[in-house]
Amino acid sequence: MATIQDKTRALISSKLKVSENEITPDKNFFNDLGADSLDFVELSMLLEREFNVKFTEAETANVKTVGDLLELIEKHIK
Amino acid sequence: MKIIGTGSALPALRVTNDDLAKFLDTSDEWITTRTGIQARHLLSTEDLYDIAVDASVKAIKASGLRPDQIDFLLVSNVANLHVTPGLSAIVQKRIGLTCAGLDINVACAGFVNALMLADGMMKAGHAKNILILCAEEPTKYCDWKERDCSVLFGDGAGAVVVTEGTAFKDVKLTMISDRDVLYYERGMETTPFEKEYIKGQPLVMKGKELFRTAVSESAKDINALLKRNGLQHGDIDWFMLHQANKRIIDGIRHIVGGPDEKYPTVIQKYGNTSSASIPIMLDEMIADGKVKAGQKIVMSAFGAGFVSAACLWEWEF
Structure with missing residues (x-):
């Protein structure tokens, strides 16, 4: 069964057109993975639907890296 | 109608x-x-x-x-x-x-x-x-x-x-009061009794918030319209969406479903022409012979307010 990390990496890979191998917790969405601000909004909406959660604007504003995002998702699912 | x-x-x-x-x-x-x-x-x-x-x-x-x-x-x-x-x-x-x-x-x-x-x-x-x-x-x-x-x-x-x-089968209107996400203030005259001169403000747009609300509310409108008319996205011939941003159109399409070809665009040529965007696109599609009798068409638009609206047609000429 796919874990939260697996599903998140798959969605990031599909949305940003980057290899899953490149998606490590330390990677910055904007500097390392080539996302623009709308990419990140689209990605957060995809993740909300995937995990049936709702992020606030303040929460997503603080997300810079893949690790930050995984932490946010896990906080909502717990 | x-x-x-x-x-x-x-x-x-x-x-x-x-x-x-x-x-x-x-x-x-x-x-x-x-x-x-x-x-x-x-x-x-x-x-x-x-x-x-x-x-x-x-x-x-x-x-x-x-x-x-x-x-x-x-x-x-x-x-x-x-x-x-x-x-x-x-x-x-x-x-x-x-x-x-x-x-x-x-x-x-x-x-x-x-x-x-x-x-x-x-x-x-x-x-x-x-x-x-x-x-x-x-x-x-x-x-x-x-x-x-x-x-x-x-x-x-x-x-x-x-x-x-x-031809006009159904319509759904939505309003969620949120002035700050998108607004334009025109200057007004000053009375001697005002504390501050109100000089107006060019258009202010909180792009990320607007993107998120536009995608989610328009998709909700369309899906509600389809559901209450017993339709699936595959039954619709054209989704004519307000031309504000191609990525908003793509975001709505990802939720509602259907191929890109069913979501026509003129935004590449004309930008966002506000409430004129759908009738301009409709006029071009009719001139090109793309709109035919019997086709099921959804129109959906959103804007400052926040407001959104969608309607369903089974086309007649």
């Missing part, structure tokens, strides 16, 4: 992204990847009233009716030079009409709201043939020293003539 004539008009001046990059901190690549917009038309030598009349006259001509057979003029406009009188009163005589009219401002969702009003007026027996005109000059709300808003918009007008029929 059904649509029996369409018309559209755009200003003569076409401005590309490269043209904008000459005086704004932007580029064709930046605008295209974030919005899908490649060019837009801007009022320069003509004014809004000229293109409003042009689109209206074309729609009436296409309908086969004479101007004196139009019972009512319904105009959607967010802002123009005149706060009063209304745009309907300003253009009525030049279009060749003698009927009454009124203006509505439901931002970019004005066309779908006007359709709902026209349908209601017909059912109540107030009018039989109605001209709906959407005429917009959003480029004049923008701060042209900044790239955030000015690159997004274009001016234009689209018009339709509606009459009695059974």
